[in-house]
Amino acid sequence: MPHDRTGPHTSGGTGSTARPEPLPPPAAGPTTLAWPADAPAHPAPVIAEDCWFLSGPTASGKSSLAVRMARLLGAEIVSVDSMAVYRGLDVGTAKPSAEDRGHVPHHLIDVVEPGEAYSVARWLAAAADAVADCRRRGRAILFVGGTPLYLRALRDGLAPLPEADAEFRQALVAEAQAHGSALLHRRLADVDPPAAARIHPHDLKRIVRGLEVAHATGKPLSEAFAARPHPLFEPRLMILDLPRATLHERIDRRVERMFAAGLVEETRAALARPGGIGPGAAQAAGYAEAIDLVAGRIDLAEAIRRTQQRTRQLAKRQLTWLRSFRNATWITA
Template sequence: MSREAGGVPGAPPILVLMGSTASGKTDLAAALARRFPLELISVDAAQVYRGMDIGTAKPSREFLARYPHHLIDIRDPSDTYSAAEFVADAGRLIQEIRLRGRIPMLVGGAMFYFHVLEYGLSSLPAADLSVRDALSREMAERGVEALHGMLKSLDPATAARIDAHDTQRVQRALEIHRLTGRPPSELMRAARGQSGVTAKFALFCPDRAILHRRIRDRFGAMLDEGLVEEVAAIASSLEDPDSVPAMRTVGYRQVLEMLQEKTGTAEMTERAVAATRQLAKRQLTWLRQQRGLVWVQGDGNGRVLDAISGYLAHHPGCALP
């Protein structure tokens, strides 16, 4: 964390603000952008999709007009967006922002994106169609949860950060293991750092009950704002919604199942809230394993501002307004 940003003496730093879902990252990013010469880069695997607004807690158009975020609304839900694409996009944006003399701040909760940005993807093998086809057959026969259990026995660290129903990421992790004979988490640790991140701040809610209440209240608000209608509109535009990675996003998957009459409203709500809690738990588990984080309590934005102010005040490449 102490090295110069990207190895360029006197250059603006590269900041990271991470946190679990519903921890208050967006509001804090806005407060920071009011105080410092920042440009915000979204690190969210679902907010990249146009039309997926309510269920991703995407900032409003008015908010984004005042506090622009890069990498929001850059793909249609029918498209895919890989970690490699994120690394390329974020790396280009970081360079452009720093050339403007401003400070790039990456904000979000897509922990795998943060990891590959800092440590790279170079050690991971390319997709192998024969292995992927074999895993697809296994998944069809045994189900994704069984394969997630297999992954857990082979690589507990990777399994802990992947949802047990995320077919694409479970399959990819097992594919990497079969191609290399090594756990994906081990390969990721061995990859070479590329980003030059200079300071990493982790936002957390100290009371789990408060976080859980926020999650439930937020999902209820999403339903009131029209989440069901949003999912229905997106699903109607897709040939096979179940096969589209964007529709496996927490909240969207559960609403889609309700629209397909697999569950009722009450069960859908409970499943979505439970899945969001599990997501928050995986995010916090990943954060606790990271080194060099500055942990800041999520209900004290003043403390975060003070912490970042202290860091920036001692950085020669940062000119505060």
Template sequence: MRANSGSLDKAVLIAGPTASGKSALALGLAQRTGGVVINTDSMQVYRDLRIITARPTENEEALVPHRLYGHVDASVNFSAGAWIADAAKALADARTQGRQPIFIGGSGLYFKALTRGLSAVPPIPAAVREGVRARLEQDGVEALHAELAQRDPVSAERLKPRDRTRIARALEVVEATGRPLPDWHRDGLPPLLPPGEFSALFLAPQRDELYARIDARFDAMLAAGALEEVEALAARKLDPLLPAMKAHGVPALMRHLKGEISRGEAAEIGRADTRHYAKRQFTWFRHQLPEFAWVAPEAATPWFVG
């Protein structure tokens, strides 16, 4: 499957591991077609984290329209469901303006929601979420997993007993809705982009080259002010379970700011975490979204016009 830069009726989906060159590719395509770049990365939505998440620079954003970048506060527990609602509006706006929509990012769940649909879980009231989180801190994750086994045994069996975030999420859903997560997953929402309405590629660099780029980019982030960015986030004293607080590099740099580890140790943890994430991205897309064509970065531009 190839994308043709003249086929503006079809959306273009550009996925790939972190540091694979997705943003530059999307920017170049948008400049050629007059397209709009739509963020499909779960961390680049946060306005507090421009540097540490490698968001496009202000100069890059000024070259072509960019949507859904930095539009969410770090205090928000942003979800795939919230993103798909925003993406629907961005897609409709692009079509109204006659611009080619170019979805670009590394979040597999977002791309799966875009092309396969998503469970219809309603928003969780803040009081429910805060109550579950308070019990998590007071009673511990094992107690909540045991409770989940009683209220939603299917999810409890599927989740690791110490997976704090997902156990809390499953309990929030059953407590707020009276229905377990598997029920909501079964009764899902339709995809925004059904088959035939998009062309999709996955940038697949050589692993050694990619890991070297990840390491170099993390060092460049630190030089550009990533530590100061994380320090400003830490000063807000937000819930450590919030997604923004777990962006790659953030927990380690926060430990450094507390004096627990050196800056060098924090940087090495951040680099290693990012390399491990990239490895998981390869695996996830290979198994979950086989319709994406795998392309070496140097062959990606001809892929769009051949």
């Protein structure tokens, strides 16, 4: 895979990571990210000198490298992971260890209960707060994670979408539970064919959001995204890359370790908590299969097999999206 030649490049296995270039000192006065609420419509993309981004597919080793990078850069880590926000869902989300979090402060981990809805808009607002907090204390920021929707919102801003309609959403989720998400996907295809073409028939969260936007605005979700503002800043982005066979092997081993480490027991405990596990967390690879296992719909071997397959598919989607970034530095892990 080609690598960007304009920035530092790191290669090799464990212990051979090159030291990144020193972080430039912050400019005098505040250096803002020009968040969407107060940004001009078509600003020239700029590099935020005190912000770095480390991404890559799931199981590529982002967390361990991030801690080393953060210590070198004098940075704090802001999680860009839609599953790491849930308290008590630890085994299946591969959160940074307590030791790593002790070495470097981490933001946006363990912020809501598993049954609570958590939107990209809410994450973006919290990320802006974390950036402001770090800057007040003279700390750099290292964004780490692989959730494409969050990364895109951070880079491009958010399309003007309505707030979630809890009652309408609950009705759709109940309908999907009774008749399957494919039924709602066909309905989305009727009102918004471009969105339906991009969204997998089993991706209930995004299907429901598409139907919700069409219901609230009378316009398709794809039209709203077409109105997304131009990029607000150009991220200093580093992306971990592994050979596909190596990545798949790491994914399979990680999934086996997750189930051996108590993923099913963790899921059972979360289901028993007030609010249970909401649709956002329940559809995640690993937890969806553990829920089916707890309910007696599949056995352990099938749960592991399905989780491995879905996680490999997730990694493929992440890499496809990450390749759309220009001027990224690809790091061979």
